[in-house]
Amino acid sequence: MLPQDIELDIVTPERFVLHETVQSVELPGKEGDMGILPGHAPLLSELGVGTLSYRKGSDVEYFAVIRGFVEVLPGRVIVLADACERAEEIDVARARAALERAKSEMATKSFADADWDRASLALNRALARLQAAAKGGVAGASEESSRH
């Protein structure tokens, strides 16, 4: 019989985010989103920027995750994220301000500029936060992310 649960750990350099027994995890791999169910084969991958979610019973929790690594071991998932925030913790106003700043930066800089890359990263981060907040049902976050 396959195992039913996964032990999920999320850590960032600055803090221990979460330890939870869950039934499934979805997270943004570098090469695209991946879903992890109990009994998943061991895996080591880099993380991209996006939304991480896990299911525990009938509850689904959303997190914004920004780069890092994920290791899947039998019955265990370890997320080593550069930054990770629970949807409810995300400062929507701040993310939106960052999004606007990045947009105007990208509009004025040329594509080859190093600043353009930085702005584009900032844009991705802000979008990831807004999307996670929207999925997590945080008020005021949905309208922006649905446009993208």
Added chain:
Amino acid sequence: MPTLLDYRRRIRSVKNTQQITRAMKFVAAAKLRRAQEGVFHARPYAKEIRRVLQSAMQRVSEPQHSLLERRPEQRILLLVLTSDKGLAGAFNTNVLRRAAEYLRQLQGKDVQSIAVGRKGVEAFRRRKWKLAGEYLNVSTHVEFRHAEEISKRIAEMYSKHEVDAVYAVYNEFKSVMVQQLRLVKLLPLDPESFAHAGAEKKAGDSETKKESAELLETVDYIYEEPPEEIFAHLVPRYLETEIFRILLESAAAEHAARMTAMDAATTNAGELITELTLDMNRIRQASITKEIIEIVSGAAFAASS
């Protein structure tokens, strides 16, 4: 001979100083608590990244990375961690003395330094030592991006062959009363240290270590990308985590040192106040006695005449 008024002024001034040192002690205590929390929160990530790095390394046929490359140590980079503000007892003096000692040992080699903290920067400028970088206002609130910045600079210098080895001098937080000076090698990274660094942790971890060691042998990974590539990205991350840990240790040690120093200063001020009050009372009594004598002798003179 100081007058009564002089004493009053002096006592008031010492009292003011005492209030300040007492306030600084409490501020340092609060900052120390935050720094300790920082150390505590940073541990799980450090532990996991070490483990992941170790397991990734075993799957790479030949672990190669510019940060692992060994060269004869001719050009050395020294990272010196000091505080931005003084009044922390011997905190900065100790680090700088150790740094100076080490620089003397390395005479004849090309040595550059990176100073974290204003005190270090000032000391290096004064002594005209070669500074390759300076970072200020880190210790009040250590964030991971500080470690990222410093680590990026160091890794760049190392990869470009500007330096052959990188060391760090810092105060390690042992307890509130004790800071221990440490001199550690940051680069080249020693692949052995990934495996052993975890061993310093508590005894409870040894079981999980054994477990993960068993896992390592049985588990065959799926890789989304070549293991070499993941390994190449993990190595700098590890350096950042190490530097982050050192920054946090040094910050905790600094606040502890300042707290102890300010506690001592508050006690000393209290003793000084007691002494001064005693002296003041003695003078006050002397003057009262003098006045009584004057009155008595004046009255005696009036009576006799």
